[in-house]
Amino acid sequence: MSYLESLKVFVRVVELGSITAGGRDMRLSPAAASTRIRDLENRFGARLLNRTTRTLTPTEIGQVLYDNARKVLAALDEAEAAVASHSGTPLGAMRVSAPLGAGRRLIAPLVPRFVAENPEVQVRLRLSDRVVNIVEDAIDLAFYLGQPEDSTLIRRKIADCPRVLVASPEYLAQHGTPDAPEDLKRHNCLLLRFPRSPEYYWVLQTPEGPRKLAVAGGFDSDDGEVLTDWALAGTGIANRPRYEVAAALRDGRLVEILPDTPPVAVEFGVLTPHRDLQDPKLRLFMDFAVRELKFAMG
Incomplete structure (x- = not known):
């Protein structure tokens, strides 16, 4: 079992390009993951990974082991699924x-x-x-x-996920409440941003249909909940799933903005x-x- 677990760790380390990331994915510390890799290298009498300060790649032998180990692990998964299917467990x-x-x-x-x-x-x-x-x-x-x-x-x-534009009462008292989608261009909009992010604009549902609106602001993050926290802190307007801010809307910590032209709901599945x-x-x-x-x- 130890050998099999070491193979699983090795495969994830190669796939994620990091001993730390591969170990974390297998719920192991970096030291424990390194020990697993070292055990395999001792078993085969060869170095399996090329390590530099920035990259980690398999050696020629390591690539051979990775290609075959993936097949073995996939076959084991299929066997496990087949047994479970027959046993009903x-x-x-x-x-x-x-x-x-x-x-x-x-x-x-x-x-x-x-x-x-x-x-x-x-x-x-x-x-x-x-x-x-x-x-x-x-x-x-x-x-x-x-x-x-x-x-x-x-x-x-699964369902359509309603979204809502929100800001704190303090922010609105200081900067005013938008009355129309165009007014958002004059406000600090809190953006979800990371490589390949879809939210460089917001899509609002208007009587004429969905409308893309370019928005901007001085705050962005790759964690959506950070945007909610910033909105609660009075820094700007956020576009969030309704379920995420429902409690804050109920107790008045956040206020819904432009309820007649809300963000288009997104699919959850x-x-x-x-x-x-x-x-x-x-x-x-x-x-x-x-x-x-x-x-x-x-």
Whole structure:
């Protein structure tokens, strides 16, 4: 088992290009991950990785091991899924990703309940507002907000996620309340920004249909919840999912802006690279999540 686990660590280290990242993905410290790699190098009597201060790549022998180890691990996953399918008992680990806000508020609370019903399953939840490549990152199920671009993935819509423009009463008292979409151009808009970010503009629903509106501001972040915190602190106007700011709207810490021309709702759903969901744990978790979240997006 130790050899198999070392192979799993080695594969993730190569895929993520970092011993630290690969170890973290396998729930190991950098020191423990390095020990796993060293055990493999001792076993094969050869260096498996080329390390510099900035890069980590497999050696020629390391590449051979990586290519074959991936096949072995994939075959084991298929065997495990086949056995589970016949036995009717879901088992094994699955990697699940989700955007930060939705992951914390909507997905994370589901995990303990699902595992309590399926104790042989381990859920490894990865949260990020960045666009993930679920094939390269070896993700089994990826929850998303928006419109996925990869048409090769299996896509299942859960619900439309309403969005809302919000600011604090203090900000509005100081800067005024926008009366029309054009007024947003004169305000400090809080932006979600990172490479390949879709939010360099906001899309508002008007009587004439969806309208793209270029907005700008002095604050941006790659973490959506930071934008909510900034809005609460009175720094500007944020475009957030309604479920994320519902409590702050109810108690008056935030105020909804332009309710007659709100941001266009975005799709919330789940993606899988699997052409057939024969693995019981994936099918069960997807069905469980869809059922539990169907009415949680309002």
